[in-house]
Amino acid sequence: MTTTRLLTSRSADAWGQLLLGCHTAGLPRDTYFEICERDDGYISGYDAVGFFAGPGDWPELDRWAFTRFRGRVLDIGVGAGRFAVPFQDGGGEIVGLDVSADTLDVCRRRGLRETFLGTVDDVPQSTRFDTFLLLGRNLGLLESRDRGPRLLSTLARLARPGARIVGTGMDPYLLDGAQHTEYLAQNRRRGRMSGQMRLRLRHRLLVTDWFDYLFTSLPELESLAEGTGWQVAEVERHGPEYGVVLTLG
């Protein structure tokens, strides 16, 4: 009996069930973990309580980003609503978008009024936003050399004049450890971007499909944005992590 064979027969929403379980249980520490597996076998964990943290407990980079929301906001990959709920509670106008119905359920239980189930490609063309959020390292949703520019172009079409993207990401070249250096090199040999992480999330018996999640250097990010209308207007670095504001040129 191998784990892989059994797991691939399940397609339930590991990520949403993790957040829903953690929320329903009253956010106990040391009980719900985001367990993330990379396709070289590298595995990592993170206490899911962190996805519910309030602004006072956020890392500095998140607080930096939070001050940069303007107008009507689309939170892409809203998760448990860590940014969306306090922004709405402070009088802001924000829509939480996610492909996971369970995460949107969590957001609504936490009081978020506007949610959208789907990807940015599913958002009606008549809908417009002033700010697009790619937080919690969700610049990773740029996925790949092909998908990144397409996602940015979609956001440009949904943008009001003067719109911005506020995102956080990770510079893969600043990751510590031979295991990461080797992974990056292997990606390049396979024609992928260095920081194109192939991941899946696991929770209890559930597992997501494999997906690409992209870590880029800032020059790589600028290169992905070329021709999409967006350009990097502001940068905030914290070790290998960074925050950026992109604006329409």
Place this chain on the structure above:
Amino acid sequence: MTTTRLLTSRSADAWGQLLLGCHTAGLPRDTYFEICERDDGYISGYDAVGFFAGPGDWPELDRWAFTRFRGRVLDIGVGAGRFAVPFQDGGGEIVGLDVSADTLDVCRRRGLRETFLGTVDDVPQSTRFDTFLLLGRNLGLLESRDRGPRLLSTLARLARPGARIVGTGMDPYLLDGAQHTEYLAQNRRRGRMSGQMRLRLRHRLLVTDWFDYLFTSLPELESLAEGTGWQVAEVERHGPEYGVVLTLG
């Protein structure tokens, strides 16, 4: 590329490296996780900082167990020395035994003077103890219907007169959730004990081999002890978890 194929080519000490990494890094929270995979794909996490907790932060069951150590003690599966270090520091005489050299390295760095690398079968027959510890649910090391009585018999041979085993375990029939009920039923169909968990630990790129870890009801534990010289003398229950003292009849 499948995860399983890559992982099985590695035999390094995931558990020891986890504890060593966590200790070396200064016990940061939310950074080092024990990630445990069951052979049906069920996965769970636990912040490794808990393995270094001092008596003030222990669950009640561990504090109950700690008051029951007597004389010269053998801590079986000593891990990071959570019990052994404070017991020694309080003037107690204790040997930390583990099959992981890295965990013993951690114990020595934390000041534990006596360590033994191997299983109880490797302990010289001339060595005798007053107390054997199977804590942190290490009654699980009884493994199976076959291995359990053999382990207990080995401990009887290493016992001084009046010796005891102090252990904690988990009643598998009190575990919540259909995923566990189904696993127990599947075990029975395969001729295994209900709570015979087939597990492996993962850390970063490392993985242990699969091993059996046994959860038993108290009647099952009594049945495993039959004919080994040991019998259950004291029981403390906390939900599905319990502590026991076994003495030589």
